[in-house]
Amino acid sequence: MVETMRGLKRTHNCGELRANHAGQEVILMGWVHKRRDHGGLIFIDLRDRSGLVQVVFSPEVDKTSFVKAQRVRGEYVLAVRGTVRIRPEGTVNENLATGEIEVYAEELRILNSAKTPPFYIEENVEVDETVRLKYRYLDLRRPDMQQVLILRHRVTKAIRDFLSERGFLEIETPMLTKSTPEGARDYLVPSRVHPGEFFALPQSPQIFKQILMVAGMEKYFQIVRCFRDEDLRADRQPEFTQLDMEMSFVDREDILSLTEELMAYVFWETLGIKLEIPFPRLTYQEAMERFGSDKPDVRFGLELTDVSDLMQDVEFKVFADVIRKGGQVKGINAKGCASYSRKDIDDLTKFVAVYGAKGLAWMAIREDGIKSPIAKFFKEEQLVAIRERMAGEPGDLLLFVADRPAVVADALGHLRLELAKRLQLVDPEELKFVWVIDFPLLEYDEKEKRYVAIHHPFTSPVEEDVERLEAEPEKIRAQAYDLVLNGTELGGGSIRIHRRDIQERLFRVLGLSEEEVHEKFGFMLEAFEYGTPPHGGIAFGLDRLVMLMARKESIRDVIAFPKTQSATDLMTQAPSPVSPRQLKELHIKLDVVAKK
Amino acid sequence: MVETMRGLKRTHNCGELRANHAGQEVILMGWVHKRRDHGGLIFIDLRDRSGLVQVVFSPEVDKTSFVKAQRVRGEYVLAVRGTVRIRPEGTVNENLATGEIEVYAEELRILNSAKTPPFYIEENVEVDETVRLKYRYLDLRRPDMQQVLILRHRVTKAIRDFLSERGFLEIETPMLTKSTPEGARDYLVPSRVHPGEFFALPQSPQIFKQILMVAGMEKYFQIVRCFRDEDLRADRQPEFTQLDMEMSFVDREDILSLTEELMAYVFWETLGIKLEIPFPRLTYQEAMERFGSDKPDVRFGLELTDVSDLMQDVEFKVFADVIRKGGQVKGINAKGCASYSRKDIDDLTKFVAVYGAKGLAWMAIREDGIKSPIAKFFKEEQLVAIRERMAGEPGDLLLFVADRPAVVADALGHLRLELAKRLQLVDPEELKFVWVIDFPLLEYDEKEKRYVAIHHPFTSPVEEDVERLEAEPEKIRAQAYDLVLNGTELGGGSIRIHRRDIQERLFRVLGLSEEEVHEKFGFMLEAFEYGTPPHGGIAFGLDRLVMLMARKESIRDVIAFPKTQSATDLMTQAPSPVSPRQLKELHIKLDVVAKK
Numbered sequence A, B: 001m002v003e004t005m006r007g008l009k010r011t012h013n014c015g016e017l018r019a020n021h022a023g024q025e026v027i028l029m030g031w032v033h034k035r036r037d038h039g040g041l042i043f044i045d046l047r048d049r050s051g052l053v054q055v056v057f058s059p060e061v062d063k064t065s066f067v068k069a070q071r072v073r074g075e076y077v078l079a080v081r082g083t084v085r086i087r088p089e090g091t092v093n094e095n096l097a098t099g100e101i102e103v104y105a106e107e108l109r110i111l112n113s114a115k116t117p118p119f120y121i122e123e124n125v126e127v128d129e130t131v132r133l134k135y136r137y138l139d140l141r142r143p144d145m146q147q148v149l150i151l152r153h154r155v156t157k158a159i160r161d162f163l164s165e166r167g168f169l170e171i172e173t174p175m176l177t178k179s180t181p182e183g184a185r186d187y188l189v190p191s192r193v194h195p196g197e198f199f200a201l202p203q204s205p206q207i208f209k210q211i212l213m214v215a216g217m218e219k220y221f222q223i224v225r226c227f228r229d230e231d232l233r234a235d236r237q238p239e240f241t242q243l244d245m246e247m248s249f250v251d252r253e254d255i256l257s258l259t260e261e262l263m264a265y266v267f268w269e270t271l272g273i274k275l276e277i278p279f280p281r282l283t284y285q286e287a288m289e290r291f292g293s294d295k296p297d298v299r300f301g302l303e304l305t306d307v308s309d310l311m312q313d314v315e316f317k318v319f320a321d322v323i324r325k326g327g328q329v330k331g332i333n334a335k336g337c338a339s340y341s342r343k344d345i346d347d348l349t350k351f352v353a354v355y356g357a358k359g360l361a362w363m364a365i366r367e368d369g370i371k372s373p374i375a376k377f378f379k380e381e382q383l384v385a386i387r388e389r390m391a392g393e394p395g396d397l398l399l400f401v402a403d404r405p406a407v408v409a410d411a412l413g414h415l416r417l418e419l420a421k422r423l424q425l426v427d428p429e430e431l432k433f434v435w436v437i438d439f440p441l442l443e444y445d446e447k448e449k450r451y452v453a454i455h456h457p458f459t460s461p462v463e464e465d466v467e468r469l470e471a472e473p474e475k476i477r478a479q480a481y482d483l484v485l486n487g488t489e490l491g492g493g494s495i496r497i498h499r500r501d502i503q504e505r506l507f508r509v510l511g512l513s514e515e516e517v518h519e520k521f522g523f524m525l526e527a528f529e530y531g532t533p534p535h536g537g538i539a540f541g542l543d544r545l546v547m548l549m550a551r552k553e554s555i556r557d558v559i560a561f562p563k564t565q566s567a568t569d570l571m572t573q574a575p576s577p578v579s580p581r582q583l584k585e586l587h588i589k590l591d592v593v594a595k596k
Helices: A063-071 A129-134 A143-165 A206-214 A252-271 A284-291 A317-324 A342-353 A380-389 A405-422 A463-468 A500-509 A514-528 A542-549 A580-585 B063-071 B129-134 B143-165 B206-214 B252-271 B284-291 B317-324 B342-353 B380-389 B405-422 B463-468 B500-509 B514-528 B542-550 B580-585
Strands: A025-038 A041-048 A051-057 A077-086 A101-112 A188-190 A198-200 A219-227 A239-248 A281-283 A304-306 A328-334 A361-366 A369-371 A397-403 A433-437 A442-445 A450-453 A480-485 A488-495 A535-541 A588-590 B025-038 B041-048 B051-057 B077-086 B101-112 B188-190 B198-200 B219-227 B239-248 B281-283 B304-306 B328-334 B361-366 B369-371 B397-403 B433-437 B442-445 B450-453 B480-485 B488-495 B535-541 B588-590
Touching: A025 A051, A025 A101, A041 A063, A041 A077, A051 A063, A063 A101, A143 A219, A143 A252, A143 A542, A143 B143, A188 B188, A206 A219, A206 A239, A206 A514, A206 A535, A239 A252, A239 A542, A252 A433, A252 A480, A252 A488, A252 A535, A252 A542, A281 A284, A284 A304, A284 A405, A284 A433, A304 A405, A317 A328, A317 A397, A328 A405, A342 A405, A361 A380, A397 A405, A480 A535, A488 A542, A500 A514, A535 A542, A580 A588, B025 B051, B025 B101, B041 B063, B041 B077, B051 B063, B063 B101, B143 B219, B143 B252, B143 B542, B206 B219, B206 B239, B206 B514, B206 B535, B239 B252, B239 B542, B252 B433, B252 B480, B252 B488, B252 B535, B252 B542, B281 B284, B284 B304, B284 B405, B284 B433, B304 B405, B317 B328, B317 B397, B328 B405, B342 B405, B361 B380, B397 B405, B480 B535, B488 B542, B500 B514, B535 B542, B580 B588
Parallel strands: A051 A101, A281 A433, B051 B101, B281 B433
Antiparallel strands: A025 A041, A025 A077, A041 A051, A077 A101, A188 A198, A219 A239, A239 A535, A304 A328, A328 A397, A361 A369, A361 A397, A433 A480, A442 A450, A480 A488, A488 A535, A588 B588, B025 B041, B025 B077, B041 B051, B077 B101, B188 B198, B219 B239, B239 B535, B304 B328, B328 B397, B361 B369, B361 B397, B433 B480, B442 B450, B480 B488, B488 B535
């Protein structure tokens, strides 16, 4: 029989009791973490959000409680009135914050019973993720999951404290908005009132935040849900949370330094970690050249070295041909890997093949010279030059990819990460932020046969480059920036175009007709005619930030109720079929092709 | 030609300059609020989020700026470098916070031009709301709209500060969730990955917040967007924002007193208004009896008086018949309205007819006795008794409605509000909070021929009433409560059922079969079997709270980008048609009946 709390009021949280509470009467409420009978006593570890405490039931202290406690099982909900006592010598538990004391129960009420959970409520228990997600309410009882949600709360609180202090206003933007013709795939919401029409859930509040700058709000932020109906990769969710910011009358430096101070504040307030600011910066070009990635992990070396110029005259046809066709040969010096076996190198070759590399050439530097299947195609002085360029020393393994620059960067960029993992070069405690700046504004889209904006068509070019916009579109740098932490892109943004003349020139370079411009960006362009201030902003993936702060592997571990990779909520079984009446009201019919 | 900010950095906000800045060089950036030529000088009121300041352009100070300033028009965006000077005697503007000073411009840059806006950017300008919503970016430039968004930011900040301090965690719940079979109409989102299936946007996070209590989070809150696809009344929006809270191991008193402290904190921190707490409480029954409403405006009297017992033997058939059929006769004493004309009373009669009242009887108390078309049906002592019961004095007008109790309450409840408006009894500055408690748990649904839950089927009955659940379902009180401010429901909540036995009994009383229960509440009931703590919560309409705090008439005035009553965003023109490809991907077709 289940009892009520009536007359009892919790006085303490389980996890906060210490030796200085000894002698006090306390009332605790929580869950049975573990129960054991021992020497005529019953011991229950009682758990609440704050932690665990040991409660002792003794027939000599209170017979009724002792008898009731025999019925208690794991995850029962209890209220306990009792007295805190120092534990007898030799029974102190040093692994437990409350380990110096225990509570002798004088009254026990069973507030609720519980079925046996499908898995133990313990830290670091290995449970299949589908089971964890189906029983998320039990998964979230695990102390480490609770700590993650507490951290997440504290991170958002710190962000809001910092930005409010700096005069930013949090302003809510609509969730039921207009389908955007560019970008990722929208989630759509049929309108009941307007038959045949649809709202879209926002991929980001980009347009609204720029409109808020037109509206003179000057400093805006929002921690906001965003939606993308994409095929989910490991680290994506159909709905995710973004810290979105926009400012007027600022330049790039203002935004970068504000962001740095924000990050320093958040890491200090929530984790007690002091970040060194300002963060180092890499241009896009440098990041691609040295790390083969626009989100470089700079916690370790293994940088890419261009040896193309040394390869022009070599007899090794594969390399020479690539160079002749305008390609590149770049290498990584895998320090201390000269002893890699044939199989190791085969594995690495398969690894780079995933990124399009047709092969992986290698040279092992031994005390007695270079060992390599391709060494015979090189003259001695060529080998010396290569080795020198790549700072090769005895014991090192030089690895090469020859291909178009994009393939070389992608293959070697990923090979670099793979080698770092194998060589355990990464200190998991280390936090290395880096800005990547000066992204290209445009890239040529082979399919569409026109230039497209890499960020979005409101991104401002770097001022010095504006005059060459039409002459050398692919060389124009954007006033865009990404913040990267440990090789993960935390966020990015740009200074926006606020001048109509530049905006119109950019649209022409993008090959958009006036009609297209009107249809796609009409109301926004109209807004921009009424006195738009210079402005810019940045947005961060909050889930990813918290994931890195909590040192978790997946954003699913930092979202209370995440979806699976097939965009399903295993707990509620969403999505699900709806009634014909609901569809009728929304003026839609199903168009489902029966599965074969 | 438009210029850049390069080399200039804003030093001050316009609205913050005072006499003590005199002699300082300042750099300001903002919008041209007004411009006038006068005596060889040009005066520009420059506006930013902080307010206005007068900038003076003189050919003697800087010829170039003066010439440029001649080109400037309203809403142009400017950067001005200049020196603060005390205004000459006689030109101080006491209506302006910066009215003691002006800024003599030494450099002017035109950062952007502007078309002439469709309405003046002024406070309290009368503009058609459709124009305001279409040009929301201009509407939001008006100082009073900016103040509203600033207040809204401060209110949410204060709520988060208060709740975080009390150990509450803000936890995000999904937006793409399961369609709920009860409640209002859902907005649906077709799934691309699961053909024929749909997500629903949440009407509230009710189920998730209870699940979080099962998960042991203990104290949860969230400021969260909610969605209801209803036909919009004046004060509703398809998407609205809710402050949602839930707590474990608490009883009703804990929730009410926490809420009172929260409101007191928020009003003090944001408006400097000291609320008196605790708030008074009315039972549902008392609220209905005295005010004819479960959201009574208690800023004034005009309470309802039951005179049914005095009417049993009267000759006035209309009243006597109603009483005989189990109805009521109740009245309001309209103080000082004895001189109301026939037309006034006709108007009031039409007014109550809207709420179903078939008539409005009246008795005017004059110095020389009672004047009333029905007086002749009453004996003298009956008139005396009525007058005494209703504290009638010479000059008063007694108004009566006789009908079923629900009609009497609705008609007189609204009549009371209408009279208060006519008699100007309401001090617009006054804030009167009141709790309405002890709502009925169930009501009999004549259409469905069964009892239905007034709040929702997880609301706990009052403990003393539980044993009579099956015997007298309509008399069971719920542990539910609403908070009412000045006659507007701010929010409400309840203690939830956490005991399986009571939940099952309630479902039986609701006439639900085991299958229905499983289908509708299956995963939640399963969750509840794994050790659910006693818990309860409350939720508030944030838009409405801010509306009352800002003394606005419509929630559209406290939402940055609201929708019209036909659920349209006039600025972006959402909803809108989408491409056939998008529909195909979502496995739906349009089912639109052509308009005749």
